[in-house]
Amino acid sequence: MTLLAKMEAILGPEGLIRQDADRARYDQGARYDRGVSLAVLRPADTRQVAACVAAAARHGARIVPQGANTGLVAGSTPDDSGTDLILSLERLKDIAIDGDNASARVGAGVLLSDLNAQAAAEGYALPIDLGADPSVGGMVATNTGGARFLRYGDMRANVLGLSAVLPDGRVLSMGRGLRKDNTGPDWKHLLIGTSGVFGIVTEVELRLSPLPGDTAVAILVPAGPDTILPLLRQAERRFGTMLTAFEGMSGAAIRAALDHVPSLRDPFAPDPVPDYAILMEVSRTAAMPGDPPLDDLLQGSLGALTEEAPELLADARFGRPGQGWALRHALSEGVRAAGKLIAFDLSFRRGDTMRFCARMREELSLTHPEAVVCDFGHIGDGGVHFNLVVPPGSPCATDPAAEAALRDRVVRVAVRDFGGSFSAEHAIGRRNQAYYDAYADPVLRGLAGGLLRTLGGAGIGAARFD
Incomplete structure (x- = not known):
């Protein structure tokens, strides 16, 4: 029996997609990554996932797990060989x-939106704020953080x-919804943030947080780059x-968003957009008797800060939370529409973030004087x-080698000179593989290879x- 015939026997006709036109939306990533798959597998439960993975392992075929396909590093799409099998988890929808x-x-x-819509009826949410609407499995595989990491942490914390299904088809169930369990190694962390290499997550138990009952935001204009960290402290x-959030936005990124989305409210009008601004959010589950409204508390505290440390804050603008977040979430599409985008997802010690940006x-x-830095x-x-x-005519826009050299330069400075990470929360896909190969500790890579062999497959x- 051929591999695809075996897969159809496991999944049924509705669980296997072979035609080019039907595979197109699975082969295409959220932005620029696109490959060619052999077929798309659509299992309906963990048992079918395990059977598909075991069959692929016996045939030496590679499976690429895929959730909502919102990733940006080619981690959920096939390569160009036409031999990869996409395993879509879109039918695993129980809540x-x-x-x-x-x-x-x-x-x-x-999907994150579906989970939060149902959890809201119980007064809870998974409070990881993202510009996209990913699947929970993809969020686990990439250890997503998002804009409210400061208060709620990343997926690993939740x-x-x-x-999960291991590379040889075995099924493991780890954790029973307990917040405390010190009976041995916490194996689930091998599956969180590792791009599905050690196994395909099929079901997740998540810690939920109470919905905030009161939220207020301010857009701060720091007096200069050196005052951003003191403002945070x-x-x-x-x-x-x-x-709950302290989000930096460069003036260039803000202008790109305002140009791309005319319906956005410019919080600085009629004044010009500053070189840098910070979206700060505070929230609480409920006010205690006698507590002032959160908007008043935020404005009063920032007013006191301006009097006590006038050298830190040049301006503060207030408005409805939805308006501030609409601007923040429009930044990605704004910079993408402004020209050829060369994007990096980097992480540093907090004190090094702005120093790296200034250096670059x-x-x-x-x-590269033609390059506009639109960081946020x-x-x-x-x-x-x-x-x-x-701009479109730039060598970095027309010559892949020139773009690659620029990417290598930025990552080299981030990792070697500042001790940063080349992947803050998008994990490892084909776009980050070369950087993993170049910068990962050889000892740790050897341990990872040994673990893969123990798990019964090549990953x-x-x-x-x-």
Whole structure:
């Protein structure tokens, strides 16, 4: 029996997609990555996932797991060989909310928006804020963080347990919804943030958080680059756990978003857009008797800060939370529409984030003066989306070798000179593989290879850790 005949016997006709036209949306990534698959597998449960993985392992075929396919590093799409099998988890859609445990047991194909819509009825949410609408399985595979990492952490901090299929088809169930369990190694962390290489997550038990009952935002204009970290420390000191986001936005990125989405409100009008601004959010589950409205608390605290440390803050603008977040979430598409986008997802110690950006601005002004730096990101956790926009006629827009050289330069400075990470929260896909090969500790790579052999296969997916 051929491999595809075996897959059809496992999945039934509705679970196997072979035709080119029908495979197109699975072969195409969220942006630029596109490959050619042999077929798309659509299992309906963990048992079918395991049977497909075991059959592929026996035939020496590579499986690429895919959730909502919103990733940006070619981690969920096939290569160009036409031999990869995409295993779509889109049919694994079960959701069970446990209000008493403040948790949810969900299939890997459940979209974040669907989970939160159902959890909201119980007064809860998975509070990881993203510009896209990914699947829960993909969020686990990439250890997604998002804009509210500062308060709620990443997926690793919110996964209580999971079920997964190993590279040889064995099924493991790890964690029982417990927040405390020190009976041995916490094996689920091998599956979180490792791109599906060690196994395909099919079901996840998630810790939920109470929905905030009160939220307020301000857009801060720091007095200069050197005052951004002192502002963050002041915000943490004044608001504690109520501080949920501290998002940096360069003026170039803001202008790109305003140009691309005319319906956005310009919070600085009629004044010009500043060189840099920060979206700060504070929230609380509920106010205690006698507590002032959160908007008043935020404005009063920032007013006091301006009096006590006038050298830190040049301006603060206030408005409805939805308006501030609409601007923040429009940045990605805005910079993408502004020209040829060369994007990086980097992470640093918090004190190094702005120093790296300043260093690269200075260097690029000499080596690539046509490149506009449109950075934005998570100042509160050291993450930065370091985006370069170049005009269509630039060598970096027309010559793949020139673009690759620029990418290598930026990553080299980030990793070697600043001790940063080349993948803050997109994990490893084909686009990051060369950087993993270049910068990963050889000892750790050897351990990863040994672990893959122990798990009974050469690994799953687009990334390679050995």
